[in-house]
Amino acid sequence: MSDGAFCITCGSEPPLTSDRMCEECFRKRNILSKISDRLQQYRCPKCDQHEVRGRWSEITKENLADLRIRENIEYSDKSKNVNLGFAIEEIDDRSMRLHIDVSGEIEGYKFLENHITLMQTSNAVCPACTRKAGSYFESIVQLRSAGRKLTSDEVKVVRNTLDEMLGDMEADPMFFITSEGPVTGGWDMQLGSKAMARSWGKRLVQKFGGTIKETSTVVGSNDGIEVTRLTMSYRKPAYSIGDIVKFKKNLWLIDRWQKDGPILRRIKYFERTGVSWRDMEKSVVICAVKNQFLVEILNRDSSAVEIMDPIDFSIVTVGLPYHDDPNSKTILIGFIEEKWLAIPQTNMENK
Ligand SMILES: [Zn+2]
Numbered sequence: 025m026s027d028g029a030f031c032i033t034c035g036s037e038p039p040l041t042s043d044r045m046c047e048e049c050f051r052k053r054n055i056l057s058k059i060s061d062r063l064q065q066y067r068c069p070k071c072d073q074h075e076v077r078g079r080w081s082e083i084t085k086e087n088l089a090d091l092r093i094r095e096n097i098e099y100s101d102k103s104k105n106v107n108l109g110f111a112i113e114e115i116d117d118r119s120m121r122l123h124i125d126v127s128g129e130i131e132g133y134k135f136l137e138n139h140i141t142l143m144q145t146s147n148a149v150c151p152a153c154t155r156k157a158g159s160y161f162e163s164i165v166q167l168r169s170a171g172r173k174l175t176s177d178e179v180k181v182v183r184n185t186l187d188e189m190l191g192d193m194e195a196d197p198m199f200f201i202t203s204e205g206p207v208t209g210g211w212d213m214q215l216g217s218k219a220m221a222r223s224w225g226k227r228l229v230q231k232f233g234g235t236i237k238e239t240s241t242v243v244g245s246n247d248g249i250e251v252t253r254l255t256m257s258y259r260k261p262a263y264s265i266g267d268i269v270k271f272k273k274n275l276w277l278i279d280r281w282q283k284d285g286p287i288l289r290r291i292k293y294f295e296r297t298g299v300s301w302r303d304m305e306k307s308v309v310i311c312a313v314k315n316q317f318l319v320e321i322l323n324r325d326s327s328a329v330e331i332m333d334p335i336d337f338s339i340v341t342v343g344l345p346y347h348d349d350p351n352s353k354t355i356l357i358g359f360i361e362e363k364w365l366a367i368p369q370t371n372m373e374n375k
């Protein structure tokens with residue numbers, strides 16, 4: 025600063041800021057931040073979610089206040105090292121007063137500011153609730169079994185996987201159920217979105233095997249764009265992984281699913297084969313996995329073991345499976361064709 029410099033506003037001596045003002049005049053003309061004294065936000069009266077950047081979400085009071093302040097506060101371009109703190113004063117269900125402290129620096133001068141703003145909440149029904157109220161649905165899901173009716177237990181197990189999926193994922197407001205109920209042979213549902221139906225379909229096939237058929241129907245038009253509805257028909261196989269089935273006169277174990285059908289493992293000796301869903305419709309479940317027992321081995325010799333019959337507790341002899349671990353203390357059995365039969369276990373295959 026050259027000799028003779030002075031504040032352009034009041035004529036004070038240096039030190040002066042870059043725009044040649046003394047500290048007092050500089051502070052009068054500069055602020056760190058500003059925020060309107062009223063903020064407005066929207067909440068859906070039906071689901072209590074708040075509108076946040078064009079989406080609707082569940083959010084805590086603290087996060088909401090933090091978000092609204094950050095959305096609305098403006099900082100001076102010259103501000104540096106800014107810190108913000110706030111306290112919430114609740115007035116009623118629709119309004120809260122926010123006490124905001126801001127600290128920071130401009131040209132090396134420390135600034136401390138306090139703002140008070142009133143945040144008010146208005147009602148607005150979110151799109152998901154609007155749709156639900158209008159019984160809107162975008163897809164129909166039909167749960168069926170291949171070749172027979174789905175039992176009510178099966179419906180329960182299959183249906184539960186939808187709740188599991190919804191629990192595992194981030195909430196999507198369009199993932200809702202409009203209606204559901206029993207129909208001949210299975211269970212029908214109307215779902216809020218096509219994506220919901222498709223993600224669930226993928227899960228069903230991975231877990232229970234089977235096939236998905238999709239059909240699309242035009243149900244109207246919106247601004248010249250066709251509105252379609254998806255019908256997704258899921259056919260669950262009549263058997264599960266681990267079940268023993270009779271197929272082409274032989275006994276096989278359902279090993280795992282692939283796209284075109286299950287992989288089967290022969291019970292009698294080592295053989296593996298892939299079969300189509302269609303061919304498998306001729307198979308019959310002989311011993312479901314839920315009717316198989318893992319029992320203790322009481323005695324063993326080179327070809328057979330003695331075990332206790334899990335139903336009548338008598339001691340019976342069971343021939344060893346084709347691959348047997350001589351150190352194993354247990355054996356998996358199923359009652360097949362009038363006698364107990366050892367079932368080769370999948371985990372033995374890799375030993
Ligand atoms: Zn001055």
Ligand SMILES: [Zn+2]
Nearest residue numbers: 068071150153
């Ligand atoms: Zn809502």
